[in-house]
Amino acid sequence: MGDYQIPSKIQRLYEDIRPEQLRYHQRRVAVRKEFTFDAAHHLHLYEGKCQSLHGHTYRLAITVSGVPDERGLCMDFSELKAIYENAIARRLDHRYLNEILPPMNTSAENMIVWMWEQLETQLQAGGWKERGIRLEELCLHETPTSSAILKREWMESHAK
Template sequence: MDFQIPKKVEQIDVDIQRHELRYHNKRVAVTKEFTFDAAHHLHCYEGKCKSLHGHTYQLVITISGFVDDIGLTIDFGEIKQIFKEEIDAKLDHRYLNEVLPNMNTTAENMIVWIWERLENRLKTSHYKERGTRIEELKLYETPTSYATLKREWMEND
């Protein structure tokens, strides 16, 4: 393969027209991953998670929608901002049993709470008008253990 330095940087309205920025009208999903650290313990559980302990949680957010006039479904920076305000600000370096609603702080319970927060935020933003929606969340408690939640499960159950 022959690598070359471009001779000219493409310019809008010269080399590409604004109406060409949007290539299609298909639904596309984008995914962004985040981490936060928190402590918790489980009630009515006989095992080591009965004791107070912590995790570096990894949250994988997949959002779909139709692209706008410049070809974006949702800006990755906007997903980051939503995560920081709705999830990170409430859970990072916190005792989950204290800050979450009354529930056993399992990944299975937490992921539904996270979905509800993110979904509510999307509903109150301009993205919802373009059909932007959460498709899937994954919440890792450890590198090999996680809970998954999909749109169809939230809508059909």
């Protein structure tokens, strides 16, 4: 049945591997996690279906980067989930976006910049930025085939 083998022994910390071996490198790497939320909105000064109130199951992919800690992790996926929940989900999930977001057309292009700002605030408040964790990219899908993308270098180049 092929080359599959059942491990004869489970690796044990302090017996088979030492704590100082857990971090393999000290290079910046990125981790990415995707989330979904449901919300309704409509667009102003728009000719087409999106001028009417409608809803989406949005999918947001968040990419952060950092140098792994002594365990070999930049940020645990559960920590990234908590940041997303606080910054985005609890505010937007199952809501009418035109009522919740600042005065703006609730296009994916506008929403993604607002989301970036909220996530940056959470990273700062949680001490992540002090540890070298930075937001690298967001990808907001409005539908399975339509999305907006925002990258760190674009946000930084506009600030200068």
